Amino acid sequence: MSRKRKPLPKKAKRVFKGVIFEVWQWKQKMFDGSYQVFERLKRPDTCQVIPIVGDKILIQMQKQPDVVKAFPSLPGGRRDEGETPLKAAKRELLEETGYASNEWKLWRKQEPYSKLIWTVYTFIASNCRKIQKTKGDSGEKTKPKLITFNEFLELSDNPDFYEKELVGVLHRARYDKKFQKEFYKLLFG
């Protein structure tokens, strides 16, 4: 999903480190031999999960303190340092929903924004079952919601849907019937 930027040059320097974001800069040689300061951001990777529960998909209605109203989103969150994407996905699914699965596949790996070093992993977790209660988190209020395959595809039209990186593929699954069948099979086997 992303054109290939060259990796951050070795001479690049971190000029800012915040809570989520880092800013890196370097002097880039231009085509005419002149130099310009180029800037790129870095943030922790994120993992999102499509949890399959029977013939439904488990999403959440989420409230956040800096967002006006509840919005639909997939379970998921930031990958901790040293954690594999799969481990982060399992942890987030369990923490947020209380559900677990033994059947995981990595479906997509995207770098949604070209000036930002940030990878989004999308996992499909089949045959999920609830194994523990959820403990609320100070910063989020979430309510689980089981939706059908068609309702999932229709999220591509919902301006509040959190996972913007998936809008393209959900649109496609909605209108390209061949791809829709493949996608259904991928999710529900």
Added chain:
Amino acid sequence: MSRKRKPLPKKAKRVFKGVIFEVWQWKQKMFDGSYQVFERLKRPDTCQVIPIVGDKILIQMQKQPDVVKAFPSLPGGRRDEGETPLKAAKRELLEETGYASNEWKLWRKQEPYSKLIWTVYTFIASNCRKIQKTKGDSGEKTKPKLITFNEFLELSDNPDFYEKELVGVLHRARYDKKFQKEFYKLLFG
């Protein structure tokens, strides 16, 4: 295209200002009454143009010094301070391609990434005609390319296509025939 985040709180402080990006932070009261430092980025808005030339769409094959190979993109660029989005779009189209138009419409206004204060305006410029030569820029090498409506829709599958914010709607136009007709009419009248 974006769930409504509350505007940057008045107490937010700019903690970094780079070449493109600014970083802002504030103490956010959480649902349980505790506080956390929240972080948001700001960058200049960008304008992109779909230039209609006869029955074709004018895109560019663009090379950039930090990108591995040439990639397809729409004409466009950053809005200067104090410049309206439309003025920026006209300026960028002319600078990058030498083309101009008297028939402009704003088609989309998006905020593609929720942690980033950044608006992307997409304009349609009808009946474009070439009025001047282009002067190369030190940092980009672009070649104009006229493509058909179908080729334009197929860019939604091209991992190198620059305007990721348009992938969803191009996918839809490809597979939803009713929407495809409307979109064709919007572009070619």
